[in-house]
Amino acid sequence: MRSVLTFFEYVPDRARAASVFEEFGKRMLQLGDLSLDPDEPREVLKPLNFAPTPSSIARSLFAEEVIDAHLDALARLQQPDGGWPITYFVWTPATELEGRSWRTIEALCILRSYGRLGN
Template identity: 45%
Template sequence: MDIFSAGREFVRREARLVENRLFATVFEGADAAGVVEALRGYQNADGGFGHGLEPDKRCPDSLGLDVETAFDILLAAGARDAAMVGRAVDWLASVATAEGAVSLASPVIEAYPRAAHMSEWTYEPSLNPTAGLVGRLGKLGVEHPWVELAGAWCAEQLRAGLPTEAHSLHESLEYLEHAGAVDLDQVREWLPKLSYFRADAADPSYGVTPLHLAPTPDSVWAGLFTPADLEAHLDRLIADQQEDGGWAITWEPPGQAATLEYRGIVTVAALRTLKSYGRI
């Protein structure tokens, strides 16, 4: 079975409804409205998203990480729902600091199963996820007072320097693209300073790779890397497909269901990246 067919069978067999609807939209021409409808079950009355939409915590309460995941799914599907997104941004505004910053999670997750890395550090308002949220809302075409407030906070934080952790830099790049502040030379020189950046395609450890920063060849951040770098990581992505057709993950979710859910997420993402680079 070829790469795509094997991945498709894994998604159909093991992934959640929302990833199946996303797959159908991205690869089979299905109406993106199906993705929006699948997301509705994860949106709370307060406007935020929860219920383990990001599977590393099984908490039903609204969290910044789940809101960001919802925005990612909408963007991947090319879907727009102004009311759904507007309610989510209102929720972000309600939990933000006076300066507009939000956190990935909150102590409410401690009452539910969660991955070991979902702990106190995720409760601190930071560029991860604030910068990423602002950037994604820019792509969604959303105007809102919170976006302006949070964007100003992000700009102030980044004037002091880029973050030294790869996930935070990834989020910051979303904001910098939104703000039209793309400086490839600055970011390229900064990459060796990052923790959790997996520059070497042969490195099997957990980390952010060039394909996370530039998931499509027309990404503004693709210029950070040589064609050879990107090709090596594409080769590695293909090699990492498992015998069951899905892609594995390199961390420990809180249970078997969460593991399969995350494998569904990364499998759809891998297929999207390989398609965009012409590998499938």
């Protein structure tokens, strides 16, 4: 899914991308793996997976209140040591360490892009 979204973000023919994405976006929202619940504990996709920045092509698919709720939930997940937990099955300690580092950077980038981090 992310590679398709990346394609839509950067394809040179912006008008065509926008028109095709309109239909694609509707279908994407019907997937069973997308949850609009910011506190969903299961391993699912959420709006910020599709719209990690305000300028993301998929941002228009989600109401402002939905994005705000997911940003609030993301900020609440920050751990006392400053990092973020991973949200997928940990099958080895190495996976958790590597994944947590990646998740922390991703969370900080998302929060910064939406203006949720101080200067």
